[in-house]
Amino acid sequence: MSEPVYAAIEAGGTKFVCAIGTADGTLRERARFATRDPESTLAEALAFFEAAAQRHGRPRALGIASFGPLELDPYAPLYGRLLRTPKAGWHDVDLIAPFARLGIPVALDTDVNAAAFAESIWGAGRHADGTPLDTLIYITVGTGIGGGVVVHGRTLRGMMHPELGHLFPRRHPDDLGFAGVCPHHGDCLEGLANGPAIVARLGHELGNATPDHPIWDIEADYLGQLCAQVTLAISPQRIILGGGVMQHARLFPLIRARTRHWLGGYIARHQVEAGIDDYIVAPGLDDRSGILGALRMAVDTGRQQRDTAVDTGESLP
């Protein structure tokens, strides 16, 4: 029998990534296209999987890692839908129903929870011997700021899912005149530290800011506050920072210094003192954490389904 394959989607605000892969994290085929209106975008994803099934065999399950906010409570009537997203036309869109035609189980989580999950299994969220860390946070800083959390090998979900980007930082003294860009809160973390907030202050694109521009000290201070606050709230074993803004090379050392500043010596642990270079780190999977997280969700869901089928004596396909 050929090796089982699984389907994965990383649904982003600007692009969709669809892939077919195997349980070890190998992507057999991948497609990338622009996020347009929900109907045509989801139809293009479905068409990819139907065509890919001809080449690789029918996938056992589908994992969807999506931008949010999402209804993730399987008992809620709106399960699988996007909630109050600012992405035009996508509010209330059902992300699961369009894939019913594939006839396979579907797992859904946020893109950042999925990224945290993949990093814990294959990336920078592991011990030196390769085993997953028990508690890990993945934060992306780009057009938005989002955070995913893995606790005890599972992504953190509750009433909804973590929304770490909308925590409130203390204002930097040199940044008091800026109102922030979050449509809900103004000067929450996302409103002060996402890509558009930097551009709004600079008046030009991010890439044109000189390395010693004071904006980076302000940016690092806010992200340092975020790292300090999630350290206090969740006590992760590591924090991974990804996303477009984090490509700016100077940020990591500045953020580590500001994290220590805001922790004020209270967390007397090696990880946040001499060992902080190994506590706040870049992703190990580059920009593949989201799609690999979706793949791994599909693998786990496919296996669960089969275990349940065996327990109840149902015949397997």
Ligand code: ZN
């Ligand atoms: Zn906000």
